[in-house]
Amino acid sequence: MIRFTDRVDAGTQLAERLESLRGQEAVVLGLPRGGVPVAAAVAAALDLPLDVIVVRKLGVPAQPELAMGAIGEDGVRFLNTALIERAGVSPARLDAVERLERAVLDKRVSRFRRGRPRLDLSRKVAVIVDDGIATGATARVACRVARRLGAARVVLAVPVAAAASVRELRAGTEADEVVAVGAPESFSAVGAHYEDFRPTTDDEVAVILDRAWASAHRSAAARTPDPGEDVVVPAGARSLEGHLTLPTGSTAVVVFAHGSGSSRHSPRNQDVARVLEDAGLGTLLMDLLTPEEEFDRANVFDIELLAGRLTAATRWLTGRPDTAEARIGYFGASTGAGAALWAAGAPDSQVAAVVSRGGRPDLAARRLGSVRAPTLLIVGDRDDVVVELNREAQALMTQCESRLVLVHGATHLFEESGTLTEAAGHASDWFVRHLLRPGPAAPP
Incomplete structure (x- = not known):
């Protein structure tokens, strides 16, 4: 048969x-x-x-x-x-x-x-x-x-x-x-x-x-792919390096958040960014920590520090003429996902959607009940501990639309064949749905 x-x-x-x-x-x-x-x-x-x-x-x-x-x-x-x-x-x-x-x-x-x-x-x-x-x-x-x-x-x-x-x-x-x-x-x-x-x-x-x-x-726009530009994002006394790509006509930008300083050069983040860009989304890959800060492992778990850097990047985007009206999304991995949700839970947050891949949303537990942005949690089904942490975190997110997706056969880093591509597809779908639709740039 x-x-x-x-x-x-x-x-x-x-x-x-x-x-x-x-x-x-x-x-x-x-x-x-x-x-x-x-x-x-x-x-x-x-x-x-x-x-x-x-x-x-x-x-x-x-x-x-x-x-x-x-x-x-x-x-x-x-x-x-x-x-x-x-x-x-x-x-x-x-x-x-x-x-x-x-x-x-x-x-x-x-x-x-x-x-x-x-x-x-x-x-x-x-x-x-x-x-x-x-x-x-x-x-x-x-x-x-x-x-x-x-x-x-x-x-x-x-x-x-x-x-x-x-x-x-x-x-x-x-x-x-x-x-x-x-x-x-x-x-x-x-x-x-x-x-x-x-x-x-x-x-x-x-x-x-x-x-x-x-x-x-x-395709109808017949645009020439934009290679993007290297940028410097001011964050208080620090200056953070990043790479901004804006497809022609894009009305949304996804900011990547990773706890370490490798976000901008991470092949994984670059692969995911290409999928989002193919869907018409702008991307900002940036290092939330300076090279000096990255040597201190405590900074990787300093969620409030990382969230502050994300908020600064969002403020910088809304101050640029070409992204002032763009809807903002956060794509967080590992501790960066906790930072993304901490920032999204701020009373004045302007983020319109969040995706966590293999993330630690539990690190933002005190603010999860205040998150209003639609949030997608993507976890490998073989990442048992993190799956449970995400389930518990989702239960605390009572003020927003949330969804937990398990990628079959994936462990924490999504190194298995096809698993990162599947995760990127889920992220793209979520951001297209919540960022490319008409509506206010920030939750009410």
Whole structure:
């Protein structure tokens, strides 16, 4: 039986079957929710733009998982009349189900697009992607929606589908082409073909689309990558060296905080910074300690000293003409994460989002209850002691949105293959979500 590790693996394998679309005028359209991570992997592999095509299944009242039809954007509707008759669903019950699902559909369109226009499908290939097909009702409506939106050709692509449904779809007129990595004759459920088939949340869909939008926005600007500039940040009687990179049009800057003096030259921080810059975020890599101060290990754990340096850097950024209106985020590692949260807990803090990687938020315990900036805590699942410290710290953060993410297979320094990249991706998603949206530069 064909099996996939998860939806990303499924999308990667599916992209191999769609290689002929590379370089064409095509748009990859994920079906929320589970189809969006698959579609994102396809779009990334083929270097194509990503959007959603929102549809809702109309479930039989007594068996909600059994689709008696589906609805889509722009009033598109598909009904399985034979099934409706067999199930004895009255017109009144059908209308009630449709009204309920239409309300959910409209809400999701608003939530996923966040006021952004849908990508234009006129005279393009619409590649509709889901994580699998059982009956095909939802897929049929998605194809019809794409047609109505002007697509010149519709390709329906899934990692796995029931063989009977594939035959019906290929015999129909909704899709010009149906692509499946596997189409078994004996088919029980889509989830049976995945090792990890955890539900995809609306928030996860929104984050994936935010990242895709940011990437497309950068490409549209056709900017020349800015190599950045070496800067000197005044911090009281000290002067701290840093490196500031501002992508053209960037409206946010992430300040990196590390307890030691290695932040500016750290390959790890530089790798993470590149991921953030690719998402349209400015970065300031700076040494919170001078070379002389770094020799005294006590300074590495002086959270108030490090937090004061972060606050000084924030003040310096807001005083520059090119970053005066930028929203500020903090990316902290190790004791630097404690410093970031201490600074974020100050009454006059201007930080709009915080990410901690393998951090020690417990060192800022006295101020965690005052942090108002949305905070993401990223920890390796093999870093047992720090995982527990982060859980306890999160419980104290009652005044802000917070989330704890465990990176599978990672230890404290994220030295294992792929773990730092995964952590950087989580950080990028969080900052894109909280810094690149319209809103006030500082929490109220």
